[in-house]
Amino acid sequence: MWHRLFSFAALIILLQKDADAQDASYGVDCSFPIFSKDLKCGDLLGDRKAVYDEFMDGCRKFYGAKGNRCDTTEDDRIAMDIYQPQSMVNYTSTGFKKIKAPKAVMDLLLDHWNKNKQDRKEERWPAGNIYVNHWSSPTYMVSVEDHSLRGGGYKLKTDIWDAVKSTIEEWTGMEQNPISMYGIRVYTDGAILNPHADRLPLVSSCIINVAQDVDEPWPLEVYDRNNNAVNVTMEPGDMVLYESGSLIHGRPFALKGKYFANIFIHFEPTGRRLHDNSDEYLDDLDSFLPPYVIPDSPGAAEWSKKNPQGWKKPTPSAPIQQINSPESHYAAAHGDLSRLESALQKDHRLLHKKDNNGWLPLHEATRAGHQDVVEFLIKNGADINARTGRTGEGSTPLNLALAYHGPDHDLCKYLQSLGAANLPDNGEL
Known part of the structure; x- marks a missing residue:
């Protein structure tokens, strides 16, 4: 239930x-x-x-x-x-659970960590970001999708998603699609993680502790269904499953030690129950809201403001990630620059190819906030004022950036510096 x-x-x-x-x-x-x-x-x-x-x-x-x-x-x-x-619709009774990470995913993560931990890169945060006290305790990344690191890139990222997906699905009882992956992030001495709920569509998630060198345990504080604080300690190889969009979580007590290295892996429910092979669930989905947002709730109103084009409802027998079938769209949406470069080298026309909803790779990258991908696409000839929709009457990239990320976001400033137009959606997706 x-x-x-x-x-x-x-x-x-x-x-x-x-x-x-x-x-x-x-x-x-x-x-x-x-x-x-x-x-x-x-x-x-x-x-x-x-x-x-x-x-x-x-x-x-x-x-x-x-x-x-x-x-x-x-x-x-x-x-x-x-x-x-x-x-939020909650798919589990507790909202969180600590288990041991599957061996397959730990083998991948430890191999990447051991090969690249000396080449960690300091993480850059937007001005005024208060989720981590990066001003006094810098955070670093040994990113699994960084193709400049040994073994990093799209293949490793998808291998990790594949190794985790079934665990998330069995726990939630829902079919899931991969949506985002952060890390391996390295916190340093004195770090505090401000308690929060994740921004949507980060809904069904897990934290895996890859490595640590601490003087004492650094507890993850989560709030149970009765809003009592529960402190969860983690050691390398531990995996915390959590409904990150609805479960408030953080680490409000300062880290004591040299470092604490985690990876965060996020999925989005499709609305289909696990092991349901029919398309009948599509009839029950809201025509505008995603299946994990409760209609007429305060969050539904907020989600609608930020997503005026609505949720991309799956087509029969096709999960969400297959709707944007061109490889360039998928790579742009997921910030996979190396895969995008490879796709455009094979066929530069993909830069201007719209998907079934009239979206270009530039629109997908803008919505996801991948500024490096946006810059790459524009430098390679993407139209900064291209509009979404089958008839080209939808939103421009700047309009999407403002709607999804706000006027202070660096991506908005970048597009504005190029003279991009803020043309809103005229009823198209």
Whole structure:
């Protein structure tokens, strides 16, 4: 059975019970702000307000004249913590589960890590990003999709997805399509991960701890269906399954040690139940919303604003990732620059080839926020003002960038620097 989270009012009641109890367990707004910046648990966990204030002040000082973006981003995080979890279909009773990662995926990850850990690259964050205190504890990447690293690239990425997919599907009971992969990300001493729910379409996910050198365990804090904090410790080879779009999760207690290396692997439910070989489920899907967003919920309204063209509903007997059949579209949507380069070398016409919904590779890369891919496509002749839709009356890349990422995103600024036009959708996909 699918479960919905409690309403916000019910969450506050649960919070008050935890705050009054003052025992070893605690709820939201204790270790770090979740729904409110007014922490509720006194000195139960020490002076957490001082820790939070130092966290935010560090961001403001680091970004100087742009420091106000720290507060804007933080307010957005808290707002999403409130509206998104209550708006999601939940496919499991607990929302999270710790297991051992499949041997096949650990073999791939450890091989890549051991070959490339010395060549890690510092991760760059947008101005004002408050999800990790990168200003005092830099994060690094040993990316599995980085084709400049030994063994890195599209094949490794898809091999990892394939090795994990069945585990995610069996846990959720739903058919899943791969949507995103971050890492291997390396956190350093003092790192704090701000508790949050993942932005959609990151819905059914897992964290795998690849390696660590710590002085003490660095707990992953998640909030169960009753909004009690649960601290989950991880060792190399551990895998935490979690419904990342609805489960608030973070690491609010500073890392003590040299490093902690994780990879984050994300999937999106198609709406089809696992082992259902028919197309009858298509009749039950909303014509606009994805199957994991509850209609008429606060999150549905927010999703609709950010996705005015709606969700790409699967066609009969074809999963979502096969709708954009040209290889160039798939590579652009997933940020696989090496695969895109190879496809265009074979057939440069793919640069201007539309899919069944009238989308170009440039549109897919823009929606996903892959600026390196967008730059590559434009430099190779893509039209910066090409419009989506079968008759070319849909959105331009700049319109998509503004809708999906906001005016302060570097991708928007890049397109604007080229004189791109902000032409909205006239009713086309």
